[in-house]
Amino acid sequence: MKKPAFLTVTPALGDQICATPTIRKLSEIYSSKVAVISHNPELVRNLPYVSECYNINEVNVEELSLQYDVHKTFHLLGKTDSLGIEFKHAICDIRQFHAKDLGFMLKEDEMYCDYIPTNGQECISSFDLPQEYVVLHPVKSWGSRSWAKEKWQDLSDKLENAGINVVTIGRDSGEQQHKGKLDKPAFNINLKEGINLVNKTSLDQSWHILKNSKAVITMDSGVMHLAGTTDTHILQLGSNLDPKFRAPYRNGSQHYKYNYILGGCSIHCASDLRYSLRDWGSIQNVTLIDTCLETSKNFECHPSAENVFKIVNKVLLNNKEEIKKVDIEEPQKKENSELIKIVSKSLGDNLGAMAVIEARRKSTGNDISVMCKLDPKYFSESYPHIKVYPHEPEPVLDPSTSTYFLGDDGFSKYTRIYYDFYKPLMKGYADQIDVDKWERPKIDLFIKERPIKAKYVCFSMHSTAQAKHWNYKDGWEILCSKIRKRGLTPVCIDYHQSFGVEGNWNEVPKNSVKRLGLGIDEVTNYIHHSEFFIGISSGLSWVAHSIGKKVVMISGLTSEDHEFSEDTYRLTNKSVCNGCLNKKGVSFDAGDWMWCPFHKNTDRQFECTTTITPEDVINVIDSNLIPK
Numbered sequence: 001m002k003k004p005a006f007l008t009v010t011p012a013l014g015d016q017i018c019a020t021p022t023i024r025k026l027s028e029i030y031s032s033k034v035a036v037i038s039h040n041p042e043l044v045r046n047l048p049y050v051s052e053c054y055n056i057n058e059v060n061v062e063e064l065s066l067q068y069d070v071h072k073t074f075h076l077l078g079k080t081d082s083l084g085i086e087f088k089h090a091i092c093d094i095r096q097f098h099a100k101d102l103g104f105m106l107k108e109d110e111m112y113c114d115y116i117p118t119n120g121q122e123c124i125s126s127f128d129l130p131q132e133y134v135v136l137h138p139v140k141s142w143g144s145r146s147w148a149k150e151k152w153q154d155l156s157d158k159l160e161n162a163g164i165n166v167v168t169i170g171r172d173s174g175e176q177q178h179k180g181k182l183d184k185p186a187f188n189i190n191l192k193e194g195i196n197l198v199n200k201t202s203l204d205q206s207w208h209i210l211k212n213s214k215a216v217i218t219m220d221s222g223v224m225h226l227a228g229t230t231d232t233h234i235l236q237l238g239s240n241l242d243p244k245f246r247a248p249y250r251n252g253s254q255h256y257k258y259n260y261i262l263g264g265c266s267i268h269c270a271s272d273l274r275y276s277l278r279d280w281g282s283i284q285n286v287t288l289i290d291t292c293l294e295t296s297k298n299f300e301c302h303p304s305a306e307n308v309f310k311i312v313n314k315v316l317l318n319n320k321e322e323i324k325k326v327d328i329e330e331p332q333k334k335e336n337s338e339l340i341k342i343v344s345k346s347l348g349d350n351l352g353a354m355a356v357i358e359a360r361r362k363s364t365g366n367d368i369s370v371m372c373k374l375d376p377k378y379f380s381e382s383y384p385h386i387k388v389y390p391h392e393p394e395p396v397l398d399p400s401t402s403t404y405f406l407g408d409d410g411f412s413k414y415t416r417i418y419y420d421f422y423k424p425l426m427k428g429y430a431d432q433i434d435v436d437k438w439e440r441p442k443i444d445l446f447i448k449e450r451p452i453k454a455k456y457v458c459f460s461m462h463s464t465a466q467a468k469h470w471n472y473k474d475g476w477e478i479l480c481s482k483i484r485k486r487g488l489t490p491v492c493i494d495y496h497q498s499f500g501v502e503g504n505w506n507e508v509p510k511n512s513v514k515r516l517g518l519g520i521d522e523v524t525n526y527i528h529h530s531e532f533f534i535g536i537s538s539g540l541s542w543v544a545h546s547i548g549k550k551v552v553m554i555s556g557l558t559s560e561d562h563e564f565s566e567d568t569y570r571l572t573n574k575s576v577c578n579g580c581l582n583k584k585g586v587s588f589d590a591g592d593w594m595w596c597p598f599h600k601n602t603d604r605q606f607e608c609t610t611t612i613t614p615e616d617v618i619n620v621i622d623s624n625l626i627p628k
Contacts, residue, residue, distance in 0.1 A: 003070030004030040007061065009075055013222030016043050016092060017229070019073065020114045021106050022048050022098040026071065035068055037061065042203060046116035075099040090270040093245045095627040116230040117204040124208045127195060133165035134312060135210060135232075137218035138198070139173075139186040139303020144270060144292070144299055145219045146238045151188045155217070156189050156307035159248045159312065159425065166194035169206050170223065199311070215315055217308065220246045225270040231257065233315050237308065238262035238301045239294065242271035259315065261308055264393030265300035266404070267416060273388035274418070281587055300393060336364075339395060339404055339411040340433065341371040344419045346464075347539025348563075349522075350374050351441045351546050353417060353429045358383050359438035369411065378520060382442035422584055424561045426557070440566060443546040446521035450529045452513070456489040458530040458541035462499040462506060466594050468537055468583070469506055469608040470554045478614040479534075484511070486626055491515055493526050493540065501593045533627050537563060552620060555562070557581045571612050578608040 006023045010016060015482065016038055026047035027034050030495070034051060036044045041053030064070060074097070092100070095113070101107045103507055117123075138152035156166050170186035186198045201209065207226055210216055215233040218224045221242060227234050228248025236243060238261055247254040269275050269292070273283045286538075292299055336486045342353045350372050361368040369387040376388035395404040395414055404414040420428030426438060461476050463469060480490040490512040497516055498505045509515055515526060524542065524547055527533055533544035537555040541563070544551050550567045559579040560572055580586050580597050596605045 002067065002069040004032060005035040005037060005064060005070045006073070007056065007070050008073045008614070009039075009056065009582060010073075011039040013040065013043070014225040015074065015097075017113050017115060017222065017393055019098045020044065020047065021095050021110055022073065022102065024114065025099070025104075025106060025301060026102075034066075037064065037070075042118075043115065046118060047114055048116075055255050059104060071102050072156070073098040075101070083309060088273075088276075089275060090241050091245070095249075108249070109252050112252075113225060113229050113248065115207060115226060117207050119202075119204040119208075121208055123202070124212075127197065127205075128207075129167065129209070129212070130165040131193065132214055133167045133194075134159060134316075135213045135216040135227075136166060136168045136189075137216065137221060137223045138168055138189055139170040139184060139219075139221065139223075140187065141184050141219065141221065144301075145221070147219055147237050147302055149189065151302075151305045152187055153189045154195065155308055156191060158309040160192050160194060161566065162309075162313065162490040164312070167209060168194065169197050169201055169209060171199050171201075201239050214313060216467040217312065224248065225457075233257040233259075235259045235261060235308070235311065235315065238266075238303055240268055240270040240299065240301050242268040245271060259311055260397070261303045261311055261602045262396045263299070263301050263303040263307075264396070265395050266414070268301070268393045270355065278416050313529045318422075337367040337369070337411045338413045338415065339369050339371065339406060341391070341394075341414070341416045342373070343416050344428075345391065346371040346419070348537075348542035349419050349425065349429075350444060351539075351542045352426045354383060354386075355441040356426055356429045356433065356435050356438050358386060359430070359435045360433050363384060363435065369590070370410070371406075371407075374520075378444050379442075381444045405418070419583055421586075421588060423582075424559075425563060440548075440564075443520075443524065443543060445528055445547055446522050447518060447528055448525045451515070451526055452489060452491065452529070454489050455487065456491045456513070456530055457483055457532055458491050458527050458533040458544070459512075460496045460538060461492065461508070461536065462492050462496060463536055463538040465588075465590070465592075466500065466504055466506075467557045467596055467606060467608075468555075470536055470612065472612060472614065473610075475510060475612075475617075479617055480509045480511045482614060482618045483621075486622075488531060489513055489602050491526065491530070493518060493523055494587055504593065524573065531620075534621075550625065552617065552625070554609060554612055554617060556612065557605075559583075569624050571616055571620060573608065573611045576611050577604065577605045578610070 004026050006026055008016060008019050023034050023036060023044065033049055036050050036058050037054045037059060039056055041055050044050045045053050061070065076169050095111050096105055120245060136152060136156060140146045159166050172186055188196060188198055210227045210232050211230040215235055216227045217235045218241055219237045224234060224236060225228060228250060234248065234257060236247065243260045247260065250256045258316060276283050290366045340357055342350050357368060357370055369389060369391045371391055373391045379386065379388055389406055393404040397404050397579055403410045403412065415433060417432045419428050430438060437594045461470065483490045492508045492512045492517050494508060494533055496515050499508045523543060527544050527548055527549050532550045534552040534553065535541035535544065536553065537558045541551055541553055545564050551564065553568055553570045555570065556578045557580065559582040560570065562582055577598055581588055586597050599605045599607065
């Protein structure tokens, strides 16, 4: 039997350190030391389970294969295998990434990494380090993993002003990407009394500096994984990657002497395959790891220097160091408390989701709060037991207590719920939080005096894509005339007089009463005093339904069961193309106003509603809503 060899093509320092659990496992399997072929042989040279080390650029792998049983990892990074599967760096544990390439997984107690320096403690004697100090690693990387130089400077100033000794380490480097080379310079920050060792240390020297420190502050980096082979306290700065895929294992845990410090966003979008599906139409693509997938101008997952400073003080105080104390208020977590964020900002989605969340509150007995786009005043009476927070910022996770904090309020569980195109709207939300039955949605009523003395009907004709509109030519104007003939006044309560894009404006009918630009509280009053509501698949139809009003809905875009059915008279022409928005395999393009997935630019475009006539609508009204 050939001797075992391990080959990894990754040039990254952290990725190679995280290969050591797999190399160690191979040694156990073969009962033999392992030869290692990599870009940095010095990383594993002294490990007791490694026999020889080769530089991958200086050997002929085919020749080595005659002597060794070579096991390769990272060879499919950025590529798909024969089955079309692409392994995703940001959504895999970095240690398991090596193991899975060899067809196995590591157990939790096998996940720790190793590094043994060649040189001893004496190699750092010339640096004249203080007895106690904190290490900063101020290095630029991908945007998502780069804390701004200004923040590093602010943090170092705060630490030194508090009497905490600071040492900076790091080296200029680079990385080849599909867009070309990415430079990764180390920042030289101004230290008053500290020691700047940026671009001045070897790997062994960096290891000893980390080993002797009280704590190291770093983004996800090679230095973080190097520190993970020591006993120092690691403070990892937040990014868009889930820390569970990166945090070092020590003493059988990722929580040993470790803090993860997030900013205002905790969704870890780069580790969420839903963004791959959204951006590429497939999960077999890597998320755009170096960008904010929520399109924020700044990476809100990055913490402030002030928060990092407070946690550093807390860590040092817990270690009983003689450090200047900073008052830190400890928010408390309520047991069985949930925070649920309705990700969609759409009016109808929020109303439907709130009803489902209330059903979960009743069925579980849990204390539930909600983050949503709507003002809390619209739910204070309808859902008095649910506290409503703004849509932003994201809660901050404290990994040491598994608590999500929103300001001073702590929650034991945080869930983001998304609109599901392929299920009825409320069921889509219900399935995400384990709810199987719910009641009619509600919204608070703001009842004032009757705004129009005559009997009237409210209608809304606008939405966020042309496909959602009623596309029968002059349909609304014709319908308004028919409504007037029945002694009712048609009142449009849309926000805009005209809505759409150049060449496709949807004008409010001239023969309607226009009450445009109203707030939701005024809208509820108008709908409340109306005889009934006429609309499309849009938010105001959901408002009308939520205050108990009967709704006539003209919709061909959505499936017949997608909205609500109680007190609803729906017009859909099933003899033509319809329901495309909710069909499996169809991806809605919000950026294309004229989106019509099957018939765009043909005479059948929008036939789902061009074939619904004003006569069809008035017949439904006459049969069900006009007293005989």
